[in-house]
Amino acid sequence: MTTYYVDPAAGGSNDGTDWTNAWTSLQSAADTAVAGDIVYCRGTETLSAAIDFDTNDGTAAGGFIKFLGCNASGNVDGRRYVLDGDSSAAACVVPGGVDFVWLENFELTGSTGAGFGPATANTKDWVLVNVYSHSNSGHGFDYYNMASLASVFAIRCQAINNGNRGAARMDGARFLFCSFSDNADAGLINTEYCMFIGCIVHNNGSDGVECDAPCWLVNCVIDENDDNGIAAGVGDLLLSIGCRITDNGKDTSGYGINVTSGRVVCGWNFFDGNDSGTTNGNVDVIPYDSDTDTNETSGTEGYTDGASDDFNLTSEATLRSVAIELD
Numbered sequence: 488m489t490t491y492y493v494d495p496a497a498g499g500s501n502d503g504t505d506w507t508n509a510w511t512s513l514q515s516a517a518d519t520a521v522a523g524d525i526v527y528c529r530g531t532e533t534l535s536a537a538i539d540f541d542t543n544d545g546t547a548a549g550g551f552i553k554f555l556g557c558n559a560s561g562n563v564d565g566r567r568y569v570l571d572g573d574s575s576a577a578a579c580v581v582p583g584g585v586d587f588v589w590l591e592n593f594e595l596t597g598s599t600g601a602g603f604g605p606a607t608a609n610t611k612d613w614v615l616v617n618v619y620s621h622s623n624s625g626h627g628f629d630y631y632n633m634a635s636l637a638s639v640f641a642i643r644c645q646a647i648n649n650g651n652r653g654a655a656r657m658d659g660a661r662f663l664f665c666s667f668s669d670n671a672d673a674g675l676i677n678t679e680y681c682m683f684i685g686c687i688v689h690n691n692g693s694d695g696v697e698c699d700a701p702c703w704l705v706n707c708v709i710d711e712n713d714d715n716g717i718a719a720g721v722g723d724l725l726l727s728i729g730c731r732i733t734d735n736g737k738d739t740s741g742y743g744i745n746v747t748s749g750r751v752v753c754g755w756n757f758f759d760g761n762d763s764g765t766t767n768g769n770v771d772v773i774p775y776d777s778d779t780d781t782n783e784t785s786g787t788e789g790y791t792d793g794a795s796d797d798f799n800l801t802s803e804a805t806l807r808s809v810a811i812e813l814d
Contacts, residue, residue: 488523488524488525488550489520489521489523489524489525490524490525490526490527491503491504491510491516491519491520491524491525491526491527492504492505492506492508492509492510492526492527492528492561493509493510493511493512493513493515493516493526493527493528493529493532493568494506494509494510494511494528494529494530495511495512495530495531495532495533496511496530497509497510497511501515503515503516503519503526506561511532512532512538513526513528513532513538513554513568513570514538514539516528516554517538517539517540517541517542517543517554518542518543519542519543520543520552520554521543521545521549521552522543522544522545522546522548522549522550522551522552522587523545523549523550523551523552524552524553525553525555526552526553526554526555527555527557527561527563528554528555528556528557528568528593529556529557529558529559529561529566529568530559530568530569531568531569531571532568532569532570532571533571533573534570534571534572534573534575534576534579534598535573535575535576536575536576536577537572537576537577537578537579537580537581537598538570538579538580538581539581539583540580540581540582540583540585540588541581541583541584541585541607542583542585543585544585544586544587544588545585545586545587545588545589545612546586546587547587550587551587551588551589551614552587552588552589553589553591554568554588554589554590554591554593555591555592556568556591556592556593556594556617557592563591563592565592565617566592567592567593567594567617567619568592568593568594569593569594569596570593570594570595570596571596571597572595572596572597572598572599572602572623573597574597574599575599576597576598576599577598577599577600578598578600578601578602578603578604578605578625578629579595579596579597579598579601579602579603579620579623580593580595580602580603580604581604581605581606581607582603582604582606582607582610582613582633583606583607583610584606584607584608584609584610585610586610586611586612586613587612587613588612588613588614589613589614589616590613590614590615590616590618591614591615591616591617591618592616592617592618593615593617593618593619594618594619594620594621595618595619595620595621595623595627596619596620596621596622596623597622597623598623598624598625599623599624599625600623600624600625600626600629601620601623601625601626601627601628601629601651602620602621602623602625602626602627602628602646602649603615603618603620603627603628603629604626604628604629604630604631604632604633605629605630605631605632605656606629606630606631606632606633607632608632609632609633609634610632610633610634611633611634611638611639612638612639613633613639613640614639614640614642615628615639615640615641615642615644616641616642616643616644617642617643617644618641618644618645619644619645619647620644620645620646620647620649621645621646621647621648621649622647622648622649623649623650624649624650624651625649625650625651626646626649626651626652626653626654626655627645627646627647627649627652627653627654627667627670628641628644628646628653628654628655629654629655629656630654630655630656630657630658630660631655631656633657633658633660634658638659638661639657639659639660639661640660640661640662640663641654641660641661641662641663641665642663642664642665643663643664643665644662644665644666645665645666645667645668646665646666646667646668646670646674647666647667647668647669647670648668648669648670649670649671650670650671651670651671651672652670652672652673652674652675652676652691653667653668653670653673653674653675653688653691654667654674654675654676655673655675655676655677656676656677657675657677657678657679657681658679658680658681659679659680659681660678660681660682661681661682661684662681662682662683662684662686663684663685663686664684664685664686665683665686665687666686666687666688666689667686667687667688667689667691668687668688668689668690668691669689669690669691670691670692671691671692672691672692672693673691673692673693673694673695673696673697673712674688674689674691674694674695674696674709674712675688675695675696675697676693676694676696676697677697677699678696678697678698678699678700678702679698679699679700679701679702680700680701680702681702681703682702682703682704682705683696683702683703683704683705683707684705684706684707685705685706685707686704686707686708687707687708687710688707688708688709688710688712688716689708689709689710689711689712690710690711690712691712691713692712692713692738693712693713693714694712694713694714694715694716694717694718694741695709695710695712695715695716695717695735696709696716696717696718697717697718697720698717698718698719698720698725699720701724701725701726702725702726703725703726703728704717704725704726704727704728704730705726705728705729705730706728706729706730707727707730707731708730708731709730709731709732709733709735709743710731710732710733710734710735711733711734711735711737712735712736712737712741713735713736713737713738713739713741714735714736714739714740714741715735715736715741715742715743715744715745716732716733716735716741716742716743716744716761717732717743717744717745717751718745718747719744719745719746719747719748719749719751719768720746720747720748720749724749724750724751724752725746725749725750725751725752726751726752726753727744727751727752727753727754727756728753728754728755728756729754729755729756730753730756730757731756731757732744732756732757732758732761733757733758733759733760733761734759734760734761735761735762736761736762736763737762739762740762740763741761741762741763742761742762742763742764742765742766742767743756743758743761743764743765743766744765744766744767744768744770745763745766745767745768746766746767746768746769746770747768749769750768750769750770750771751766751768751769751770751771752770752771753766753770753771
């Protein structure tokens with residue numbers, strides 16, 4: 488394992504061996520580092536072209552190639568390395584067909600296209616941690632050409648105020664505690680076989696989430712999007728559990744969940760204030776044999792003020808147990 492360094496302000500020999508002699512561009516690191524290597528990056532890099540990861544793969548046996556943003560002292564404390572497209576680069580980062588790459592603590596901004604992507608065909612096994620993609624002309628994250636059902640993970644990432652979608656064309660991606668807000672089009676679109684846990688999809692210019700194939704949403708907030716909260720054109724199944732789906736259709740019209748084909752199973756969600764209503768289409772509510780929608784919409788069962796979306800538990804709240812028959 489070799490450790491390298493990137494600092495656009497560095498002098499020295501610029502061979503990446505330490506902070507004094509750090510590379511001045513992430514592209515040099517992407518062209519050199521191999522499986523198991525770690526690259527520390529600090530400062531801001533202004534781009535004239537995308538950083539293209541098209542040379543070396545990490546491997547399952549040798550490990551990821553890790554690129555870690557850090558603070559001015561070289562410590563990894565959540566401070567991001569900034570890639571500024573400067574209204575010139577067509578993207579900030581292009582996953583160019585290599586696998587097992589880890590990006591942590593990066594800011595992607597100002598590109599004429601996507602902050603991240605699109606990929607070269609069949610790119611897979613990427614991990615994005617604390618990557619903030621904002622103010623790009625295209626998508627925040629463009630997963631086009633990532634391998635089908637690829638093990639691509641995004642953890643605590645953000646796509647905010649991009650000129651198109653927050654994240655687009657995803658197949659098999661996993662999103663944990665991410666946010667997609669204030670994008671000009673949909674928050675998440677063309678999602679297939681994806682899982683979203685603890686994510687926020689807020690105030691986007693079209694649907695919050697558009698699903699083209701089975702997906703799973705757990706404990707997410709989908710709020711104040713211009714059209715539907717979730718638009719499900721699925722061939723099989725979308726599962727929504729424990730989500731807050733509120734105030735969607737705010738600029739035009741839209742349902743909390745709008746199913747155009749397939750079916751949705753949902754339970755223990757909170758619906759309120761969606762312009763066209765709670766759900767439309769083939770929606771099964773857990774428990775499946777109930778005559779009424781058991782999603783919480785009132786000020787009871789632990790909500791101090793359901794009308795104002797206050798989720799604090801009251802002293803009278805009771806724990807409900809629901810058994811689902813398996814026959």
